[in-house]
Amino acid sequence: LKTPLKQAATSQMVLTERQPDCQPLTTPPKPKETPPADPWTPTSNLKMLISAASPEIRSREQRRQLSDSSSEVLQTKHCLQEHLLGDEYEKSQPSRKEKSLGLLCHKFLARYPDYPSPSQKSYICLDEVTEELHVERRRIYDIVNVLESLHMVSRLARNRYVWHGRHNLPQTLQALKKVGEENKYIQQIQMIKKREYEHEFDPDGERSEETASSFGSSEQSEMSFVELPGVEFRAASVNGRKYKSLRVMSQKFVMLFLVSTPQIVSLEVAAKILIGEDQLEDLDKSKFKTKIRRLYDIANVLSSLKLIKKVHVTEERGRKPAFKWTGPEVLPNTQDTKLEATSTTSSPPISESITSKEQCSKALFPSKGKQSFTRHSSLIKLVKSIENDRRKIQSAPTSPVKISASTYQSLPVFPNTIAQFPAITKHQLEGQSKTAEEMQMKYALSSPEPVPKSEPSQQPALSQPLGVCPASHSSVSPVILPHLQSGVSYAIYLHPSQAHTVTTYSPGFMLQPLPCANVTGIKSNNSKVLNKITTEEGDIQRGLDEPTKSLAAEERPETKSETSQRCLKRSQALPETNLIKRRKSDEESLDTSLTFFPSGYLIPLTHCTHSNKAECSTKEKAGVCSLQHTAYSSPITGVIPMPASELKTVNIPAFHITPLNIMLSPNSIAAAPVLSNSCLNSSSTSSAPNPSSSALNFMLQHIGLIPAGVQIPANPVLQHVPVSSQSENISHSSGSTNVQEGKVIEFTFYSPINESNCLFSLQPSAPKEPQEPQAVTENFFRTPGGPNTEPALSANSDGTQRTSQGTLYIPQRKLEVSED
DNA sequence: TCCTCCCGCCAAGCA
DNA sequence: TGCTTGGCGGGAGGA
Numbered sequence: 001l002k003t004p005l006k007q008a009a010t011s012q013m014v015l016t017e018r019q020p021d022c023q024p025l026t027t028p029p030k031p032k033e034t035p036p037a038d039p040w041t042p043t044s045n046l047k048m049l050i051s052a053a054s055p056e057i058r059s060r061e062q063r064r065q066l067s068d069s070s071s072e073v074l075q076t077k078h079c080l081q082e083h084l085l086g087d088e089y090e091k092s093q094p095s096r097k098e099k100s101l102g103l104l105c106h107k108f109l110a111r112y113p114d115y116p117s118p119s120q121k122s123y124i125c126l127d128e129v130t131e132e133l134h135v136e137r138r139r140i141y142d143i144v145n146v147l148e149s150l151h152m153v154s155r156l157a158r159n160r161y162v163w164h165g166r167h168n169l170p171q172t173l174q175a176l177k178k179v180g181e182e183n184k185y186i187q188q189i190q191m192i193k194k195r196e197y198e199h200e201f202d203p204d205g206e207r208s209e210e211t212a213s214s215f216g217s218s219e220q221s222e223m224s225f226v227e228l229p230g231v232e233f234r235a236a237s238v239n240g241r242k243y244k245s246l247r248v249m250s251q252k253f254v255m256l257f258l259v260s261t262p263q264i265v266s267l268e269v270a271a272k273i274l275i276g277e278d279q280l281e282d283l284d285k286s287k288f289k290t291k292i293r294r295l296y297d298i299a300n301v302l303s304s305l306k307l308i309k310k311v312h313v314t315e316e317r318g319r320k321p322a323f324k325w326t327g328p329e330v331l332p333n334t335q336d337t338k339l340e341a342t343s344t345t346s347s348p349p350i351s352e353s354i355t356s357k358e359q360c361s362k363a364l365f366p367s368k369g370k371q372s373f374t375r376h377s378s379l380i381k382l383v384k385s386i387e388n389d390r391r392k393i394q395s396a397p398t399s400p401v402k403i404s405a406s407t408y409q410s411l412p413v414f415p416n417t418i419a420q421f422p423a424i425t426k427h428q429l430e431g432q433s434k435t436a437e438e439m440q441m442k443y444a445l446s447s448p449e450p451v452p453k454s455e456p457s458q459q460p461a462l463s464q465p466l467g468v469c470p471a472s473h474s475s476v477s478p479v480i481l482p483h484l485q486s487g488v489s490y491a492i493y494l495h496p497s498q499a500h501t502v503t504t505y506s507p508g509f510m511l512q513p514l515p516c517a518n519v520t521g522i523k524s525n526n527s528k529v530l531n532k533i534t535t536e537e538g539d540i541q542r543g544l545d546e547p548t549k550s551l552a553a554e555e556r557p558e559t560k561s562e563t564s565q566r567c568l569k570r571s572q573a574l575p576e577t578n579l580i581k582r583r584k585s586d587e588e589s590l591d592t593s594l595t596f597f598p599s600g601y602l603i604p605l606t607h608c609t610h611s612n613k614a615e616c617s618t619k620e621k622a623g624v625c626s627l628q629h630t631a632y633s634s635p636i637t638g639v640i641p642m643p644a645s646e647l648k649t650v651n652i653p654a655f656h657i658t659p660l661n662i663m664l665s666p667n668s669i670a671a672a673p674v675l676s677n678s679c680l681n682s683s684s685t686s687s688a689p690n691p692s693s694s695a696l697n698f699m700l701q702h703i704g705l706i707p708a709g710v711q712i713p714a715n716p717v718l719q720h721v722p723v724s725s726q727s728e729n730i731s732h733s734s735g736s737t738n739v740q741e742g743k744v745i746e747f748t749f750y751s752p753i754n755e756s757n758c759l760f761s762l763q764p765s766a767p768k769e770p771q772e773p774q775a776v777t778e779n780f781f782r783t784p785g786g787p788n789t790e791p792a793l794s795a796n797s798d799g800t801q802r803t804s805q806g807t808l809y810i811p812q813r814k815l816e817v818s819e820d
Numbered sequence: 821t822c823c824t825c826c827c828g829c830c831a832a833g834c835a
Numbered sequence: 836t837g838c839t840t841g842g843c844g845g846g847a848g849g850a
Contacts, residue, residue, distance in 0.1 A: 096848045096849070141840060316829070
């Protein structure tokens with residue numbers, strides 16, 4: 001009996017309403033001897049009507065020995081069709097949206113508690129469900145399969161499932177994350193990105209061997225269903241189709257979110273990865289489309305579970321559908337499932353989650369520490385390899401120490417940054433340890449060698465822990481730069497790994513590492529401010545950074561003072577209002593997912609000029625530096641003082657080329673690019689000239705910061721380069737503060753040799769006087785052809801173009817995420 | 821036009 | 836052998 005009651009009622013209602021004369025109007029119950037037919041869905045109704053109208057189909061129906069009541073139905077429908085012409089009939093049908101899998105899943109989930117009592121097991125009878133939800137069984141399978149992939153249900157027998165609710169979710173996600181990491185999904189994502197970019201430059205070209213081999217390795221890592229002890233996989237076709245099962249696909253899809261950062265995965269990438277694991281060579285369109293269809297199915301269910309949320313990633317090639325993880329954050333690879341819920345979902349509070357977890361653990365994990373998932377045999381080698389790598393990294397002399405939020409809070413402050421922040425914020429800092437301040441001041445302003453170099457041998461491990469991504473960054477380090485022309489100093493934030501090799505060109509330079517919040521955390525903290533997020537590449541990037549982020553943060557011995565400055569900067573950068581609250585949440589974010597943003601940032605210290613540095617420093621100590629404007633926290637790093645209205649862009653270094661928008665107009669002011677370390681570091685492996693170096697030299701010379709002929713060595717050093725800048729990515733604020741007039745300029749260096757890139761983020765302060773147009777020559781921007789090849793500006797191959805009046809415009813390839 | 825995904829065919833495999 | 840399960844892709848609604 002598949003006739004849904006509700007549908008019958010609806011039909012009756014419609015009939016009664018529209019055709020009172022059509023009798024009988026009641027939908028008769030289907031007799032038991034009704035042949036297997038489509039359920040009583042609107043579409044099947046329509047088909048039935050059509051078949052009724054067709055003699056051929058009708059005769060076929062007759063051959064099927066339609067019962068009298070079935071005939072009645074047909075007659076009724078026929079009657080309905082006759083009287084409800086065309087549009088009217090269509091309008092009487094539920095819309096497509098009302099029949100969506102997501103909605104159906106909502107209904108399904110509403111039937112069962114999120115956290116059922118362990119003593120009372122809920123059983124799911126598919127027949128009942130299909131009947132009550134008025135859907136065909138096939139749809140329920142879709143839902144159940146996804147739920148089963150998360151171990152929210154498990155199959156008990158034919159037609160029968162057990163409802164676990166979300167009890168198992170923490171463990172499942174943990175296991176999935178682990179498998180995802182072991183399966184090198186991050187690298188696969190990067191490879192796909194790389195392929196995409198290579199395809200942009202060479203649409204007809206063969207895919208690189210590296211990419212191919214990477215996928216080759218992914219093929220062998222095909223895995224089976226990830227199980228939890230006690231939640232066994234008892235699919236009917238467990239042996240036959242499980243590798244293509246929606247369950248497995250769902251798990252893989254979830255893994256992609258769990259391993260990538262920010263946790264945004266585009267459907268395209270997910271589909272390619274899923275196909276890649278099956279057979280990359282058959283990456284034909286139909287297969288791709290099919291995967292996409294299935295991913296939509298899965299995504300709908302996951303969305304109903306509020307684990308993901310649909311967003312759109314906008315890049316230069318268009319708007320792409322993607323999904324953002326909104327489920328509980330999963331900490332990496334802790335033996336004991338230590339999870340916490342983020343603020344974005346309807347997930348239970350942490351305490352509840354933990355409680356549930358404990359309950360679930362008792363039920364499902366009698367022996368803790370046991371491997372909690374199955375693994376394809378071919379994966380074991382990969383896992384061992386990764387674990388070895390991880391061991392090497394973790395046993396390095398500079399092994400990281402996790403810094404808790406409380407540590408952040410209690411650490412002393414770094415005076416130089418005080419000048420950038422409003423007095424109210426500084427006031428909070430006055431209570432800090434003066435001794436610590438003095439020590440840091442001394443260190444900051446007097447030390448000619450501000451940053452101890454790390455062991456060069458550590459660099460590869462730090463920047464390329466997985467041996468795949470050359471553009472790995474861990475954190476940023478601020479550098480105070482004097483502005484020779486405008487009298488404005490800047491704090492530039494570098495990655496520690498970059499800072500290791502920095503040599504200063506000004507005695508006043510100093511370096512500090514600074515952690516940056518991950519995009520996800522930022523988003524949650526400043527979601528209203530940050531309405532654009534560069535993603536995908538950054539997503540990939542941070543994923544890669546994760547294994548190394550803490551390493552880099554701990555590379556240097558002055559960890560405590562650095563972290564204190566991190567804390568300070570983050571807290572200082574917060575808006576005056578909600579300061580404490582936001583800092584708290586910020587720190588929570590740091591604590592839970594301390595991630596270092598790989599880009600470099602330039603901070604204008606508009607009131608701390610080079611000429612009166614000492615005075616300024618003194619003022620900084622007293623916390624009365626004449627900065628008048630209100631500084632806001634950056635959603636990116638938490639340390640960049642800039643107006644909230646301008647916090648529109650997050651710079652995330654791309655694994656591949658990431659030509660971002662750069663508008664160089666004559667009306668902005670000087671700024672200095674901050675080189676990400678990746679291209680610089682990676683350049684050491686190549687004998688080719690470093691384009692970044694020559695570019696910076698050019699810039700420095702061009703804008704008069706260094707005399708012509710003076711060359712800054714090809715050393716990853718901060719340069720102070722005034723560049724007229726204007727970013728399209730920043731919405732201009734109507735405010736009048738200096739900082740508000742600052743702009744962010746971003747661009748990427750591309751080195752064809754090491755295939756790395758550097759993302760620059762320049763944030764100049766407002767110009768006091770309009771400057772002459774700064775002609776940016778071709779030397780500055782390199783094309784993929786190499787440092788001495790045809791300049792990007794005149795080559796269209798990379799999409800760049802030069803506008804009139806010396807304005808350089810590089811079409812944006814930055815990705816934005818928009819939520820529906 | 822393209823995205824989204826409903827729908828149901830039909831094959832694998834279980835009872 | 837009938838039924839359950841679920842892969843798969845056509846094609847239509849919706850943006």
